Amino acid sequence: MTRPRVEERPSPNHGERLAAPVDILLLHYTGMPDDDQALAWLCDRRSNVSAHYFVHADGRVLKLVPEDRRAWHAGASRWGDTDDVNARSIGIEIANAGHPGGLPGYPDAQIDALTALSAAIVGRHPIPPHRVLGHSDVAPGRKLDPGERFPWRRLAAAGVGQWVEPAEIGGGRFLQRGDADSRSGGPVEVLQSMLALYGYGVEITGGFDERTADVVAAFQRHFRPARVDGVADGSTIETLRRLLAALP
Numbered sequence: 001m002t003r004p005r006v007e008e009r010p011s012p013n014h015g016e017r018l019a020a021p022v023d024i025l026l027l028h029y030t031g032m033p034d035d036d037q038a039l040a041w042l043c044d045r046r047s048n049v050s051a052h053y054f055v056h057a058d059g060r061v062l063k064l065v066p067e068d069r070r071a072w073h074a075g076a077s078r079w080g081d082t083d084d085v086n087a088r089s090i091g092i093e094i095a096n097a098g099h100p101g102g103l104p105g106y107p108d109a110q111i112d113a114l115t116a117l118s119a120a121i122v123g124r125h126p127i128p129p130h131r132v133l134g135h136s137d138v139a140p141g142r143k144l145d146p147g148e149r150f151p152w153r154r155l156a157a158a159g160v161g162q163w164v165e166p167a168e169i170g171g172g173r174f175l176q177r178g179d180a181d182s183r184s185g186g187p188v189e190v191l192q193s194m195l196a197l198y199g200y201g202v203e204i205t206g207g208f209d210e211r212t213a214d215v216v217a218a219f220q221r222h223f224r225p226a227r228v229d230g231v232a233d234g235s236t237i238e239t240l241r242r243l244l245a246a247l248p
């Protein structure tokens, strides 16, 4: 893998890291039609947003914030035991118009550069594969990026992030909004426990509420992108089971 050439484009939007270690890599799309405008916004003091890196569609990489500083990209978010994802993460903004722009695909040159950059980052910090995440993973319902067309499988093939083959979509029983367990340890509680064990911010209530549907959709967007509907079908649950089995 070739090392991407990284140019400096400093953003003023960062602060001190008050938590350690840096153990999450968080990927975003810009969600704006104009890449230069997106970049300018991340470097504008008035925006109060930033990321450590910006990856152009043609693979050019810009460094906005030093890795030892806390960049402002995650917003209200949660993963595992932390709700200050910014303090614990490196953030990369990927130039892509996203859902508002009809969800265009990611060009090969961009993904190659992103993969090389990410591989170098996870090599510098104690970031295990299962903590390479999308913004939607840590902010379900609020964020959709980097979206269901993002090639997580390709990154994982290069050693960045965790990926298991999604289970085939079929029939059978499923859980959805409005379902509720009639006893403790019922199927909704088991599903919520599995999602929480992986890291998703969901309460274990035994009731399939809006939050649970948002978290299931976030899970699908990342790990079972063929159908993103917030319904916990057999394929979704089996894919989650495979991921948990693959955890160290």
Ligand SMILES: [Zn+2]
Pocket: 027, 028, 029, 073, 135, 143, 145
């Ligand atoms: Zn984002």
